[in-house]
Amino acid sequence: MEYAVEIENLSWMYKDNQEKEIWSLKNINLKLKKGEFIGIMGQNGAGKTTLCRCFNSLIPNRFNGRMKGKVIVAGSLDTFEKKIHECARKVGMVFQDPDSQFIRGTVEEEIVFGAENMGLSIDEIKNRLEWTLKEVNLSPEFLKKPPTDLSGGQKQRVAIAASLISKPDILVLDEPTSQVDPMGKLEVFEVIEKLRQSQNMAVVLAEHRADEIMKFADRVILIDDGCILLDEPPRQFFQKVDLLLAKGVYPPQVAQLGYLLHLDREIQLPKDEIPVTIEEGIACLTKILGKKLKEGESECNTAN
Numbered sequence: 001m002e003y004a005v006e007i008e009n010l011s012w013m014y015k016d017n018q019e020k021e022i023w024s025l026k027n028i029n030l031k032l033k034k035g036e037f038i039g040i041m042g043q044n045g046a047g048k049t050t051l052c053r054c055f056n057s058l059i060p061n062r063f064n065g066r067m068k069g070k071v072i073v074a075g076s077l078d079t080f081e082k083k084i085h086e087c088a089r090k091v092g093m094v095f096q097d098p099d100s101q102f103i104r105g106t107v108e109e110e111i112v113f114g115a116e117n118m119g120l121s122i123d124e125i126k127n128r129l130e131w132t133l134k135e136v137n138l139s140p141e142f143l144k145k146p147p148t149d150l151s152g153g154q155k156q157r158v159a160i161a162a163s164l165i166s167k168p169d170i171l172v173l174d175e176p177t178s179q180v181d182p183m184g185k186l187e188v189f190e191v192i193e194k195l196r197q198s199q200n201m202a203v204v205l206a207e208h209r210a211d212e213i214m215k216f217a218d219r220v221i222l223i224d225d226g227c228i229l230l231d232e233p234p235r236q237f238f239q240k241v242d243l244l245l246a247k248g249v250y251p252p253q254v255a256q257l258g259y260l261l262h263l264d265r266e267i268q269l270p271k272d273e274i275p276v277t278i279e280e281g282i283a284c285l286t287k288i289l290g291k292k293l294k295e296g297e298s299e300c301n302t303a304n
Contacts, residue, residue: 002075004170004202005032005055009069011226012050012059018066024050026226028069034169035200037193039207039217039234043248047226048206052174055204056091057084074169085117092163096175098155099148101162107150108143111161118166125165132161135198136191153184157191164195171195172204177212185209189216210252214238214276222247238276254281261288 010028017024025047032038040048053059054071057079071079074090095101104110111132115125133140136157142150147158156176163171173192177185189212195201196216207213213220213234220237222230224247230237238244238251241259245251251259258274258281261267267288275281 002034003031004034004036004073005030005204006072007031007054007069008072010054010071011068012054013066014050015064024226025054028226028228030221030228030231032170032202032204034202035196037196037203037205037216037218039205039213039220040223041207041210041213041220041244041249042223046223046248048223049174050226051223052093052172052204052206054079055087055170055172056093057082057087058093088114088163088168089118089166090169092160092166092168092171094156094159094163094171094173094176096178098152098159098176101159102147102155105146106144107138107147107158110147110158111143111165114162115165128165128167132165135164135195136161137187137194151184152181153187156184156188160188160191160195167199168201170202170204174206175208176205178208185212192216208250210238210250210255214252222249235276239271239274241274252276254278257281258284 007028007030010025011023012025013021013023028051040051042048050059053063055073059065060067060080061084067080073079073087077087077090079087102110104113108129112125112129115128120128138154138157138161142154147155150158160171171192177188192203192205193216196203205213205217217234219231220234221228222237222244229247230240230243238255241251241255255274255276258269261269262271262274269284269288273284275284
């Protein structure tokens with residue numbers, strides 16, 4: 001099978017940490033299938049952003065340090081041997097702060113910048129621009145505006161469009177909604193899911209919010225101190241409430257409630273039955289209440 005990404009025994013140490021021998025990533029092994037959506041979670045400083053930088057050659061080409069292992073994208077592209085602009089054709093990157101990515105005066109200039117660097121014809125660039133706007137649900141009326149004048153959600157859609165115009169195989173997003181209002185978050189995630197389904201694009205999302213990861217991801221990875229501690233489907237991942245809380249990751253509130261029911265001596269909800277969605281939580285509480293009512297009726301009948 002040809003994977004969208006293959007990471008083998010990857011370790012990375014920033015130059016500033018070499019004197020103390022502090023590795024930001026430690027022996028990371030990870031494979032990502034085409035069309036797969038992986039969520040990355042972990043507390044601040046765990047290594048999420050560092051790992052994201054490895055997907056498209058920002059590490060080691062823009063950051064100094066020591067590296068072990070390799071990252072292979074699209075079956076054959078070694079990101080540690082290629083330049084950033086070569087990797088950008090296969091790996092689109094969207095960062096936490098979209099303003100930090102903008103380098104051109106208008107939305108149109110920002111989006112087509114990558115296509116121009118690829119040497120595409122004017123007609124091809126126009127076709128890709130039209131296609132990209134549709135994919136990210138962005139109106140052409142925004143094209144002549146400065147990207148800094150847009151809302152948070154619109155800015156992130158422009159950032160996604162700028163990455164998308166090269167038609168990459170992988171889209172990597174590093175906490176793309178941390179500075180976006182609730183409506184903007186919904187816009188961004190709807191675009192990401194649409195791209196995954198329509199383009200069979202692999203998606204890597206580093207995110208603090210469990211709800212979005214739960215809804216969209218095929219697998220969720222927990223990174224702590226540069227190591228992968230968990231790599232599981234969302235439901236099994238978020239049922240490990242005690243471990244996640246200990247590592248600074250907050251599962252959905254319904255899962256935290258389920259964990260308290262698991263610890264309750266009277267209820268003792270089995271760990272594999274901890275709910276992780278609202279629907280599961282309602283069903284779980286209904287079942288527990290029904291059981292308690294039956295026990296209460298039984299006690300009353302015995303007393304009578």
